[in-house]
Amino acid sequence: MAETSTGVAAGAHVSANSSDGVAAVLESLDHTPKRVGSALVRPLEVIAACLLVAIVTLLLAGVTSRYVLSIPVVWIDEAASICFLWLAMLGAAIAIDRNEHLRLTLFVGMLPERLRGLAHAFGLLAVATFLAVMTWPAIDYVIEESYVTSAALNIPSSYRVSAIAFGIIAMLALVLTYAVRTCTLRDLLISAAVIGLVAAAFFLLTPVFKTLGYVNIAIFLLGVVGLCLVAGIPIAFCFGLGALCFLSFSTTVPIFVMIGRMDEGMSSLILLSVPIFVLLGCVLDATGMGKAIVDFLASLLGHVRAGMSYVLLGSLFLVSGISGSKVSDMATVAPALFPEMKRRGYQPKELIALLSTGAAMAETVPPSIVLIVLGSVAGVSIAGLFTNGLVVATVLLLVLAILARWKARGEMLKGVRRAPFATIWKTALVAAPALVLPFLIRSAVGGGVATATEVSTIAVLYALIVGIVLYGGISWRTFYGMLVETAALSGAILMILGTASAMAWALTQTGFARDLATAMSHLPGGWISFMAVTIVVFMILGCVLEGLPAIVLMAPLMFPIAKSLGINDIHYSMVVVTAMNIGLMTPPVGIGFYIACKIGNVEPDEAMGAIWPYLLALLAGLAIIAYVPSFSTIFL
Incomplete structure (x- = not known):
C-alpha cells in the first residue's frame, strides 16, 4: 500500500507526545527502524528547537513593534529568514534520521521479501549519490554568496546559505551511516554497481540526449523521477535526482544553478508560516x-x-x-x-x-x-x-x-x-x-x-x-518534543519545495x-x-x-x-x-x-x-x- 513515514504533506503534522497517540499511529505506517537520538542528531535537534523558538520570538517582536509601538524593525524579517533556512536544512537532516520524508511504498511493498532489502539499499545509495554530487556546488554557492551583503543586517549572505551546504553534508552522513547499519554488503555492492552503470550509460549517451529536445523531459523528468518513486525513494530526492540528471546529461547548465533554485524555493518569507502552523497543530494535539x-x-x-x-x-x-x-x-x-x-x-x-x-x-x-x-x-x-x-x-x-x-x-x-x-x-x-x-x-x-x-x-x-x-498545560519535555517534531516535518516539507522548484525551473527553461x-x-x-x-x-x-x-x-x-x-x-x-x-x-x-x-x-x-x-x-x-x-x- 501507499504509505508515509509520518504523513507530511499538505502540511501534515503530529505532536511527538500527542495524547491521542497520533505519532504512534502514523509511525506504524512505516516498518523501517527509526534512528532517533544518535550522537550526530541530538545536537541538531537542540539547535533546531532553539531556532524555531527564535523565529517565533522574532516574528512576535516584529508584530509588537509594528502594530503596538508603530516602530517597524527592518532587520527582523532578515534575521528570521536566516534562522528559517537553517531550520529547514537541519529539519531535513533530522527527518532523514527519523525516516519522516514522504515517499511512495506501494510498489516496494509488492516485491518479494528477498528483494526489499535490495530496493532499500538502492534507495539509500541513490539519495547518497544526489547529496554527494550536490555537496561541492553547495559549498561553491556559499563562496559566491560571501560577496553579497544583506540589506538590513549588513552581513555576508553566506551566513544564511551555509545552511544548505551544512544540511546536505549532514544528510549525506546520516544516509551513509544508516546504509552501513541496515543493509547487507551484497545489497550495497549490487546497488552501487547499478547506479554506476546507469550513470556511465547516461554519460556516454550525453551527445545523443542533447539532440532529443523535449524527449529528455520524458526520459529524465518523467522516467527517472517515476522510477525513483517506484523504488520508494523520498519524493524530495526523486525530484532532485530527476533535475540533476536532466541538467547534467542533456544540457550545458552547471549543477550550481540547482542550489540557487533550491534556495529560492525554500526561502520565501511567506513560507515562514509553515513551521509556525505545524507547531500550532502540535499544540492543538497536546492540549486537546x-x-x-x-x-x-x-x-x-x-x-x-x-x-x-x-x-x-x-x-x-x-x-x-x-x-x-x-x-x-x-x-x-x-x-x-x-x-x-x-x-x-x-x-x-x-x-x-x-x-x-x-x-x-x-x-x-x-x-x-x-x-x-x-x-x-x-x-x-x-x-x-x-x-x-x-x-x-x-x-x-x-x-x-x-x-x-x-x-x-x-x-x-x-x-x-x-x-x-x-x-x-x-x-x-x-x-x-x-x-x-x-x-x-x-x-x-x-x-x-x-x-x-x-x-x-x-x-x-x-x-x-x-x-x-x-486545557491542562504542556510539560517542558512535551514542548521540546513538539519543537523537534515541528522542525523535522517542516524540513521534510521544505526540502520537497526546494527540489521541486529546481525541477520546475529545469522544465520551464526548455x-x-x-x-x-x-x-x-x-x-x-x-x-x-x-x-x-x-x-x-x-x-x-x-x-x-x-x-x-x-x-x-x-x-x-x-x-x-x-x-x-x-x-x-x-x-x-x-x-x-x-x-x-x-x-x-x-x-x-x-x-x-x-x-x-x-x-x-x-x-x-x-x-x-x-x-x-x-x-x-x-x-x-x-x-x-x-x-x-x-x-x-x-x-x-
Missing part, C-alpha cells in the same frame, strides 16, 4: 483543544439522524481551521466519534470513507499549509485564498452532508436523546477558547490586518496561553511551458475544457505525489495558462487544491486514504469499496466549484 470542539458539536447535533456524520464533518471543518493538517484533524476526530457511530450501526468502512473525504473537503479551510505554499509559488493572494477557501469548503461540506443523510436512513437511534441544555452549555464554554482561534486566523488574514506569518505567531501564542491556563500553454489555450471548449484537464492532471498528481510537490511542480506551468484564458487566480487555485485532495484520498494509490485507514484501524481492502460514493460526491461538488466561479470569488 480539537477534542473540545468535537465534544461541543456532538452535544449539539448528536441526537438527530446522521447527526454524528454532521459532527464528524463539522469537526473536520472547524479543527482544520486551527491545525491546518489533515492528519492531525483525522487523528483528533476519529477516536472521539467512531465508538458512538459504530454503536449506532455505522459500518467501519463507511466511517473511513466519511473521514477521508471529509479531510479532503477541509483542505481549503485556512490555515491550510497547501494554500500558503500555493500563494507563495503562484503569486496568489494568501488573504484571498483564506477568505474564499471557506466558501469552497462549505460547498463540499454540504455535498457530503447530503450524501451522509441519505446513507444514514437506516441509522439506529434507539435510546439516543437530545443532550440537556446544561451539557451543551458546559461543552460550549470548554470549546469557546478553541472555537475563537480559527475565526481569529481567518478574519486577521482575510481582513488584511496581518499577514499569514504574523497571524501564525499570534495564534501559537494564544494557543499556548489558552492550553496552559484552560520552452516546454510556452508550447504547453499554446497547445492548451487552443483546446476545443475553451476554459471549460482546460478546467477538465486541470482536474484530471491534479487528481493524478495528488494520488502519486501528494499536495505540496504537485503544486510546486505544476503551478508555474498551469497558472499562466489559466490566466491567459481569463480564469481568476483564486478560482483556479480552489479547483487545483480540491482536485489534488480528491486524488490524495483516491485508492488504490492515494496516500491520504491509507492514513485514514490506519487511524481508523480498518483494512484498506474493506474500506476501498465504500469510499467511491463519497468521492463521486466530492467530484460533483468540484464540478460545481469549477463551473461557477462566483463560489471561489464571492468575497474578492
Whole structure:
C-alpha cells in the first residue's frame, strides 16, 4: 500500500507526545527502524528547537513593534529568514534520521521479501549519490554568496546559505551511516554497481540526449523521477535526482544553478508560516483543544439522524481551521466519534470513507499549509485564498452532508436523546477558547490586518496561553518534543519545495511551458475544457505525489495558462487544491486514504469499496466549484 513515514504533506503534522497517540499511529505506517537520538542528531535537534523558538520570538517582536509601538524593525524579517533556512536544512537532516520524508511504498511493498532489502539499499545509495554530487556546488554557492551583503543586517549572505551546504553534508552522513547499519554488503555492492552503470550509460549517451529536445523531459523528468518513486525513494530526492540528471546529461547548465533554485524555493518569507502552523497543530494535539470542539458539536447535533456524520464533518471543518493538517484533524476526530457511530450501526468502512473525504473537503479551510505554499509559488493572494477557501469548503461540506443523510436512513437511534441544555452549555464554554482561534486566523488574514506569518505567531501564542491556563498545560519535555517534531516535518516539507522548484525551473527553461500553454489555450471548449484537464492532471498528481510537490511542480506551468484564458487566480487555485485532495484520498494509490485507514484501524481492502460514493460526491461538488466561479470569488 501507499504509505508515509509520518504523513507530511499538505502540511501534515503530529505532536511527538500527542495524547491521542497520533505519532504512534502514523509511525506504524512505516516498518523501517527509526534512528532517533544518535550522537550526530541530538545536537541538531537542540539547535533546531532553539531556532524555531527564535523565529517565533522574532516574528512576535516584529508584530509588537509594528502594530503596538508603530516602530517597524527592518532587520527582523532578515534575521528570521536566516534562522528559517537553517531550520529547514537541519529539519531535513533530522527527518532523514527519523525516516519522516514522504515517499511512495506501494510498489516496494509488492516485491518479494528477498528483494526489499535490495530496493532499500538502492534507495539509500541513490539519495547518497544526489547529496554527494550536490555537496561541492553547495559549498561553491556559499563562496559566491560571501560577496553579497544583506540589506538590513549588513552581513555576508553566506551566513544564511551555509545552511544548505551544512544540511546536505549532514544528510549525506546520516544516509551513509544508516546504509552501513541496515543493509547487507551484497545489497550495497549490487546497488552501487547499478547506479554506476546507469550513470556511465547516461554519460556516454550525453551527445545523443542533447539532440532529443523535449524527449529528455520524458526520459529524465518523467522516467527517472517515476522510477525513483517506484523504488520508494523520498519524493524530495526523486525530484532532485530527476533535475540533476536532466541538467547534467542533456544540457550545458552547471549543477550550481540547482542550489540557487533550491534556495529560492525554500526561502520565501511567506513560507515562514509553515513551521509556525505545524507547531500550532502540535499544540492543538497536546492540549486537546480539537477534542473540545468535537465534544461541543456532538452535544449539539448528536441526537438527530446522521447527526454524528454532521459532527464528524463539522469537526473536520472547524479543527482544520486551527491545525491546518489533515492528519492531525483525522487523528483528533476519529477516536472521539467512531465508538458512538459504530454503536449506532455505522459500518467501519463507511466511517473511513466519511473521514477521508471529509479531510479532503477541509483542505481549503485556512490555515491550510497547501494554500500558503500555493500563494507563495503562484503569486496568489494568501488573504484571498483564506477568505474564499471557506466558501469552497462549505460547498463540499454540504455535498457530503447530503450524501451522509441519505446513507444514514437506516441509522439506529434507539435510546439516543437530545443532550440537556446544561451539557451543551458546559461543552460550549470548554470549546469557546478553541472555537475563537480559527475565526481569529481567518478574519486577521482575510481582513488584511496581518499577514499569514504574523497571524501564525499570534495564534501559537494564544494557543499556548489558552492550553496552559484552560486545557491542562504542556510539560517542558512535551514542548521540546513538539519543537523537534515541528522542525523535522517542516524540513521534510521544505526540502520537497526546494527540489521541486529546481525541477520546475529545469522544465520551464526548455520552452516546454510556452508550447504547453499554446497547445492548451487552443483546446476545443475553451476554459471549460482546460478546467477538465486541470482536474484530471491534479487528481493524478495528488494520488502519486501528494499536495505540496504537485503544486510546486505544476503551478508555474498551469497558472499562466489559466490566466491567459481569463480564469481568476483564486478560482483556479480552489479547483487545483480540491482536485489534488480528491486524488490524495483516491485508492488504490492515494496516500491520504491509507492514513485514514490506519487511524481508523480498518483494512484498506474493506474500506476501498465504500469510499467511491463519497468521492463521486466530492467530484460533483468540484464540478460545481469549477463551473461557477462566483463560489471561489464571492468575497474578492
